[in-house]
Amino acid sequence: MTSDCGCILIVCGLPASGKSSLIHQIETGLMQEFRIIVVEYDHLMPGDVEKMLITETSAEEASKWKLYREEIVECVDILLGNLSGLSSVSPKTCSVASQPVSVSDGLWMKFEECYTSILGNEVPSGASRPFVIIIDDNMYYRSMRYQYFQLARKHRVGFSELYLDCSTETAVSQNAMRVAGQVDENVIRSMATHFESPNKETCQWEKHSLQMSSHSAIIGDIRLLINSAIEDPVHPLLVEDVEQKEESRQICSQSGIHQADQILRKLIAQQMIAAKASGTSTDKLKQMAGQLAEKRSRILKDMKLGIVTLNLTTDVKNASKDPNSQLYKFIASVFC
Structure with a gap:
């Protein structure tokens, strides 16, 4: 080295x-x-x-x-x-x-x-x-x-x-x-x-x-x-040209935040379903639901304030319907 x-x-x-x-x-x-x-x-x-x-x-x-x-x-x-x-x-x-x-x-x-x-x-x-x-x-x-x-x-x-x-x-x-x-x-x-x-x-x-x-x-x-x-440096994303960078700035629009909200709701639902299937008690399910809702609100607030930034290269339209989309993967990584 x-x-x-x-x-x-x-x-x-x-x-x-x-x-x-x-x-x-x-x-x-x-x-x-x-x-x-x-x-x-x-x-x-x-x-x-x-x-x-x-x-x-x-x-x-x-x-x-x-x-x-x-x-x-x-x-x-x-x-x-x-x-x-x-x-x-x-x-x-x-x-x-x-x-x-x-x-x-x-x-x-x-x-x-x-x-x-x-x-x-x-x-x-x-x-x-x-x-x-x-x-x-x-x-x-x-x-x-x-x-x-x-x-x-x-x-x-x-x-x-x-x-x-x-x-x-x-x-x-x-x-x-x-x-x-x-x-x-x-x-x-x-x-x-x-x-x-x-x-x-x-x-x-x-x-x-x-x-x-x-x-x-x-x-x-x-x-x-x-x-x-x-020994395992982080791999860079594909280099963006000027037009792609401009598109990436547009992702922080209300449309992007709306899609992020839809993704967060899906992730919460998945966790609640898994917890219920594993036999988690009703009281713990209620507590878990409250904690996840608070986490969702905080992430959305951070996005609106610019604390969480979205450096993506693809359109976010319908991203909440595609688990393989850049936005979906990004939100999942922040929410996990």
Whole structure:
């Protein structure tokens, strides 16, 4: 493996679940094998922004949260462009990129501090280390993580996820012991009820994922996860011409959202039928129906706000009637 290959590693979990400590272990244990770059959301994003999403006080605040997160993704996009060798700018140059118009001054300044220092590191003589971009964030919605899968596809690098499993009560307890950076307890509890942990059994794009607790973290297992992702980079979609790109932008219309809604309703019906056939009790069926309905509403809301984007190349007309259509497969991957 060469220094221009690598992967994205999403480290997700509840606040105070031990993500930062685990990432420090990864840096210490694997720094001789990989060029590790940590993108820490807590450092880049104002502390009250995450709470905006949890409390959902208004559409305006949700849009502000979306904007911050989109800017971070765009910064990582630029970073990947240089590290993966797809950029015309040398990754050994400190001033590797100019500030994107859509990224705020404050965020770019913070990001560039980390960016420049990492790119300035020298590769040890006789060694060629693949890079690993670690995304340190709660990432409790699957759609959040899917944005980085799309980046991995764009830059033809690997994609992997490390989920730090932690009970709500443990997270609350550990959060209370923090000297600084405590998170509102209600935020932790609300996030726990909404958390969508990686599931490689039902979501093929999450196939390189690992679940562990902070007490059972084994560097050897994490090394295998990273190597497997690097050796299996995400395959790019077919290159689109200008007209196809314009068509793809039109997919985010009301027609596309309507088709997505129809697909979500079908997926819910399938899960309910399967649960009923397996003998699930009436009370559990009611609970399941409520949870699935809430999930459907959230996905549709994310689509309307642009949090979930549809980068498809085909018309969505009647997509809900074709399980093999791009839209149907996309919605199924987000819903799973």
